Amino acid sequence: MTYNDRFIRACLKQEVDQLPVWYMRQAGRYDPEYRAIKENYSLLEICRQPELAAEVTLMPVRKLGVDAAILYSDIMNPVASIGIDFDIVKNIGPVIDNPIRTAEDIERLRPIDVEKDLSHILETIRILDRELEVPLITFAGAPFTIASYLIEGRPSKSYIRTKSLMYGEPKLWHRLMDKLGDMVIEYLKHHVKNGGKAFQVFDSWVGALSPKDFEIYVLPTITRIFAELETLDVPKIYFPGVSSGELLPTLTDIKADVIGLDWRISIEEGRRRTGGGFAVQGNLDPYVLTAPMDVIKQYAKEIIDEGIKSPGFVFNLGHGLFPEASLDKLRELTEYVHDYSAETLRK
């Protein structure tokens, strides 16, 4: 089989024969084979075994026929190297032993040492680079989203402690953003050096901020991350997460290639708000996947019809897959996006 570079081409706004597809959280509990592996190992235990982590990364590529793989890992993994102890707790998510609350807590954070502390992740990337026939996307959590876990200590709905530090101690907040920004930059550089072919920065929860606060408290670090990584010769994706539609007009100057959209705005409106310079990725509401197949296809068709109007579109969900999703429906959806877009592009 020849290497499938449709995903890379679409990220760079080049012509494609059909639209590329991948799904955020495409390795996960909706797949019985994954659930069986999870009976024996936790997420972190899988990540510490490069052969197994590579296999889990490959499973959805084989089963769903998607055009890209995403490294099996978690946004929390790099924080182990800056001095944070955490666990990923079943049905909760990341839980931190000693949440960050004070100036001392922030000063104590060390610079990341990827080669020493995260060599298992680099080894997984190198294995995948040898085995894959589609591009490998690696990723990092963005500073706001990581900070929300470090400060709250666990997933939150209100981000009350995070916002309290941000508004109450802006100097400390910026110090934390700087340190987490450095961590993300160094971590992603190592991914690309070891074989990553694209990366996505997940800012899953930053939609909790107003555009004004995003510009003051977060955007400077996002801008710096993409500026310092600009010379890496791979497509770069920023995903501002759920409810991020109002933030999009503030992103026009970041040195990313692709912006991820959630399902609350149309693809056309997402392109308009981001200024037309970026490729866009998204944005099927993942919960539409609970509907009958004809309904799913109708929703997908609307997204494709808008996405396909100009080069620079990657089909994805508007957020991650959930455990109740169906492998069969996902496989059929992937095929539908490929076939319908190929047919439309031939016209």
Ligand code: CP3
């Ligand atoms: O996309 C993929 O297939 C690659 C794997 C991946 C995981 N986490 C594995 C995982 C990716 C890209 C992530 C990123 C991640 N982790 C994000 C950003 C993406 C998003 O959804 O917004 C966030 C916010 C996290 C933090 C996190 N980790 C949460 C909120 C949870 C959910 C807790 C739960 O049990 O549902 C996790 C755990 C996690 N990370 C799972 C997976 C497959 C599910 C639990 C498991 O299988 O052990």
